[in-house]
Amino acid sequence: MYNLWISQCWHDSFTYIYVSAAFLQAYKSTTNERGYTMQTVHISKMSGKLQGLHSISTNTLTNPFCIKQNKADNGGICTKCYSVSMLSTFRKNAAPALQRNSDLLARELLTDRQVPFINASIFRFSAHGELINEIHLQNLIRIAELNQGCTFALWTKRKDIVNKVLARQSKPANLILIFSNSVIDKVLTKKPLHFDKTFNNVSKEHEGQNCTGQRCIDCRACYTHGGIDTIIEAFK
Ligand code: SF4
Numbered sequence: 285m286y287n288l289w290i291s292q293c294w295h296d297s298f299t300y301i302y303v304s305a306a307f308l309q310a311y312k313s314t315t316n317e318r319g320y321t322m323q324t325v326h327i328s329k330m331s332g333k334l335q336g337l338h339s340i341s342t343n344t345l346t347n348p349f350c351i352k353q354n355k356a357d358n359g360g361i362c363t364k365c366y367s368v369s370m371l372s373t374f375r376k377n378a379a380p381a382l383q384r385n386s387d388l389l390a391r392e393l394l395t396d397r398q399v400p401f402i403n404a405s406i407f408r409f410s411a412h413g414e415l416i417n418e419i420h421l422q423n424l425i426r427i428a429e430l431n432q433g434c435t436f437a438l439w440t441k442r443k444d445i446v447n448k449v450l451a452r453q454s455k456p457a458n459l460i461l462i463f464s465n466s467v468i469d470k471v472l473t474k475k476p477l478h479f480d481k482t483f484n485n486v487s488k489e490h491e492g493q494n495c496t497g498q499r500c501i502d503c504r505a506c507y508t509h510g511g512i513d514t515i516i517e518a519f520k
Pocket of ligand 1: 494495496498499500501503504505506507515517
């Protein structure tokens, strides 16, 4: 009945290990009352720094933005992306489930029946992978809208997608947008339009670190409006 995966997950300089299980979705697809197969969103159970949280992620390896940033000759955090190296080598088996999410979330708007019920107080979007297109963001917003009891945090570098979508619709209060700064050791304190917080990668000796070594379930700074809005962590 349950479809259990062991995977590793990545966001910027973080490496996370997670068990991707039948948390709320027991199947990759379900059959509706008319007998049609309906694809469902894959939910990952996190561990490591994100122990105790769940996530909806996508496949970094097929995301054109990620591919371009990973190959860029600019020394940015994406050039050090563990997700790319892990999914290319020893975590190849995680890619199919993430790819199913890439296909499902970026192709068309989810029906309300496809929107998963999230039985948690905080939840991570895109622990793995980046926004693919406007439809992807619209679907994440819809998931937040239909799960008002949960606070979602989405990390993204795609200001262009955020600006286009949020010019047409409002951001739900239970979705916290975190701008993921790609420049190492250049802490961004000014939040871009629509963003609630910035996330910054620094080298080990850099001052002002307020995220390094913490667990998100204990800290929750990224899942709480107000408080710390400039997150700083040493990359590994
Ligand atoms: S600041 Fe806190 S909640 Fe945000 S990533 Fe770091 S440990 Fe997690």
